[in-house]
Amino acid sequence: MKQIADFTIVGREQLGEQYFSLTLRHPDQLPAIEAGQFVEVEVSDCREVLLRRPISIHDVDEEQNTLKLLVQIVGKGTRKLSELKVGESLNLIFPLGHGFSVRGERPLLVGGGAGIAPLFHLAKSYSRKGVEPTILLGGRTKALIPVRDAFEQYGRVFYATEDGSLGEKGLVTQHPAFAGRYDHICTCGPTPMMKAVGRYAMEKGVECEVSLENMMACGIGACLCCVCDTDDGHKCVCKEGPVFDVRKLTKWLAATK
Amino acid sequence: MAKLETKIHNIVLKNPVMTASGTFGYGEEFADFIDLSRLGGIVVKGTTGERRQGNPYPRMAETPAGMLNAVGLQNVGVGTFCKEVYPRIKDIDTNILVNVSGSSIEEYCSVAEQVDALDNVPGIELNISCPNVKKGGMGFGTDPAMAAQVVKEVRKVYRKTLIVKLTPNVTSIVDIAKAVEQAGADSVSLINTLLGMAIDVERQRPCLSTITGGLSGPCVKPIAVRMVWQVAHAVQIPVVGLGGISCAADALEFLMAGAKAVQVGTANFLDPAVTVKIVDGLQDYCQRHQIEDINDIIGII
Ligand SMILES: Cc1cc2nc3c(=O)[nH]c(=O)nc-3n(C[C@H](O)[C@H](O)[C@H](O)COP(=O)(O)OP(=O)(O)OC[C@H]3O[C@@H](n4cnc5c(N)ncnc54)[C@H](O)[C@@H]3O)c2cc1C
Ligand SMILES: Cc1cc2nc3c(=O)[nH]c(=O)nc-3n(C[C@H](O)[C@H](O)[C@H](O)COP(=O)(O)O)c2cc1C
Ligand code: FES
Numbered sequence: 396m397k398q399i400a401d402f403t404i405v406g407r408e409q410l411g412e413q414y415f416s417l418t419l420r421h422p423d424q425l426p427a428i429e430a431g432q433f434v435e436v437e438v439s440d441c442r443e444v445l446l447r448r449p450i451s452i453h454d455v456d457e458e459q460n461t462l463k464l465l466v467q468i469v470g471k472g473t474r475k476l477s478e479l480k481v482g483e484s485l486n487l488i489f490p491l492g493h494g495f496s497v498r499g500e501r502p503l504l505v506g507g508g509a510g511i512a513p514l515f516h517l518a519k520s521y522s523r524k525g526v527e528p529t530i531l532l533g534g535r536t537k538a539l540i541p542v543r544d545a546f547e548q549y550g551r552v553f554y555a556t557e558d559g560s561l562g563e564k565g566l567v568t569q570h571p572a573f574a575g576r577y578d579h580i581c582t583c584g585p586t587p588m589m590k591a592v593g594r595y596a597m598e599k600g601v602e603c604e605v606s607l608e609n610m611m612a613c614g615i616g617a618c619l620c621c622v623c624d625t626d627d628g629h630k631c632v633c634k635e636g637p638v639f640d641v642r643k644l645t646k647w648l649a650a651t652k
Numbered sequence: 653m654a655k656l657e658t659k660i661h662n663i664v665l666k667n668p669v670m671t672a673s674g675t676f677g678y679g680e681e682f683a684d685f686i687d688l689s690r691l692g693g694i695v696v697k698g699t700t701g702e703r704r705q706g707n708p709y710p711r712m713a714e715t716p717a718g719m720l721n722a723v724g725l726q727n728v729g730v731g732t733f734c735k736e737v738y739p740r741i742k743d744i745d746t747n748i749l750v751n752v753s754g755s756s757i758e759e760y761c762s763v764a765e766q767v768d769a770l771d772n773v774p775g776i777e778l779n780i781s782c783p784n785v786k787k788g789g790m791g792f793g794t795d796p797a798m799a800a801q802v803v804k805e806v807r808k809v810y811r812k813t814l815i816v817k818l819t820p821n822v823t824s825i826v827d828i829a830k831a832v833e834q835a836g837a838d839s840v841s842l843i844n845t846l847l848g849m850a851i852d853v854e855r856q857r858p859c860l861s862t863i864t865g866g867l868s869g870p871c872v873k874p875i876a877v878r879m880v881w882q883v884a885h886a887v888q889i890p891v892v893g894l895g896g897i898s899c900a901a902d903a904l905e906f907l908m909a910g911a912k913a914v915q916v917g918t919a920n921f922l923d924p925a926v927t928v929k930i931v932d933g934l935q936d937y938c939q940r941h942q943i944e945d946i947n948d949i950i951g952i953i
Contacts, residue, residue, distance in 0.1 A: 611712075
């Protein structure tokens with residue numbers, strides 16, 4: 396069941412210039428949260444921002460009753476959120492959307508930029524099932540891969556950076572680990588990256604789920620603003636996604652934009 | 653407790669707060685957040701003769717104190733609505749109204765006729781803002797004669813309460829309101845979205861796939877209040893007011909300007925529980941001002 400709640404900020408961490416994380420404590424008991432689900436965050440006291448902002452659930456701590464968001468500062472709303480301090484409160488609608496299926500025995504998780512956010516809770520979910528995922532994280536530079544070591548407790552981690560400042564130089568799809576044998580691929584990140592990963596998976600006949608980040612107004616399936624042109628027609632990313640099986644997205648994969 | 657009950661033609665509303673079409677899905681999307689039976693009414697998504705996919709993504713852009721949308725009437729079509737959606741929502745204890753849309757008079761009539769058969773739908777809201785495909789895409793609602801014609805034809809096939817939703821994208825909304833009243837409308841609702849446009853200067857492209865789109869949210873409220881006030885003074889039929897309402901004070905402005913009921917749209921995206929907060933706020937206001945019946949303040953301006 397979806398809910399609206401005022402969370403208390405109990406932790407804040409700056410992760411390089413562009414990223415920060417917020418740890419938020421729920422007033423009561425957190426419901427079960429699937430990896431890949433997201434929240435709609437209210438940006439209050441900001442003249443330029445009207446709508447909530449969708450942000451993935453990066454991590455969940457059931458014992459502490461907290462969840463964590465990993466946010467990249469890209470505009471006015473995320474900048475305002477970056478100014479929040481420990482002790483302040485933040486209103487969220489959550490948990491939203493359908494998450495990853497957490498299938499496969501040899502999964503590969505491919506993340507780029509802010510897209511690595513949902514992969515953390517996903518890696519943890521695999522690990523809890525006794526499956527060790529391979530995790531491949533990419534970014535233009537080392538500084539743009541905001542979370543690194545923490546992933547290592549859940550799987551084998553590889554990096555690709557365009558300037559070679561961390562791991563292999565190049566794109567994630569050029570990394571040797573990408574060409575390994577997997578039975579399931581999950582990806583979240585910039586659209587060109589997700590399309591490249593999705594096309595590769597289709598070619599190789601490997602199951603693949605992508606998590607889309609379309610612009611949203613309501614986040615709960617009411618406005619129909621966030622649609623993706625799937626093979627079954629326009630589907631709301633907020634409600635039927637954000638995670639989709641690429642086999643339903645052949646039109647999207649083929650489109651150049 | 654003040655009496656909040658109002659009436660739109662034959663429809664009794666337990667309070668004046670309804671939801672605006674296209675912003676509240678089929679109501680079900682909000683069931684986790686509010687008790688839907690506390691609403692005066694729910695106006696469901698614009699419904700056409702056949703299933704429609706709507707416009708390509710991107711079809712939303714945030715603007716100062718508002719948003720542009722170009723959803724373009726994506727909906728399941730009236731057949732699926734009647735067969736699959738209606739049975740799921742028909743027992744919600746509120747007034748379920750269907751927003752009827754189309755691209756030709758025949759399509760409007762066909763949708764209205766099929767909705768007429770649904771026992772638990774006491775009325776329709778005829779969305780005449782749609783472009784008329786047969787007349788070169790000109791909006792039905794922008795010309796008094798064309799607006800009157802579509803209302804007259806729908807009136808022949810639809811027996812229950814007929815609310816006509818007016819577009820603000822006209823020189824004189826009063827002329828359109830009078831024309832549809834003459835043609836047999838039982839009520840008018842206003843305003844639909846204002847035609848707008850936004851450009852992403854970094855990408856040097858329009859923000860919407862359709863270039864232009866409909867503006868809604870707090871930024872349109874003063875225009876909407878003005879139009880409701882003008883129309884309420886010009887017609888005898890009840891007026892439903894909407895455009896930018898996000899709190900009880902906003903709703904009260906519309907009521908004082910002459911609206912018998914209000915609809916809440918974009919504000920549902922910011923707070924899915926806003927509608928019931930507005931209902932509570934109206935009750936509080938009446939108590940604070942010792943008003944026994946909300947109807948006593950309707951049209952006082
Ligand atoms: C399901 C989902 C999960 C997401 N998870 C995360 C996350 O975990 N961490 C994170 O940092 N971001 C995430 N995003 C993206 C995030 O929502 C946007 O970056 C944010 O809304 C931008 O708000 P802003 O006010 O800072 O930017 P604005 O000032 O509104 O815009 C600045 C720039 O960002 C672009 N932009 C705006 N919205 C989006 C969007 N939804 N996707 C891509 N670009 C956008 C605009 O086109 C513009 O160029 C997610 C998006 C979705 C839909
Ligand atoms: C995303 C979206 C979809 C809409 N779809 C419809 C629709 O299908 N039919 C209709 O008559 N109005 C539609 N509208 C207009 C609203 O019902 C309302 O008239 C308008 O948004 C102004 O009210 P607001 O400022 O409270 O949102 C839509 C508005 C939005 C924002
Ligand atoms: S954001 Fe409103 S339907 Fe997805």
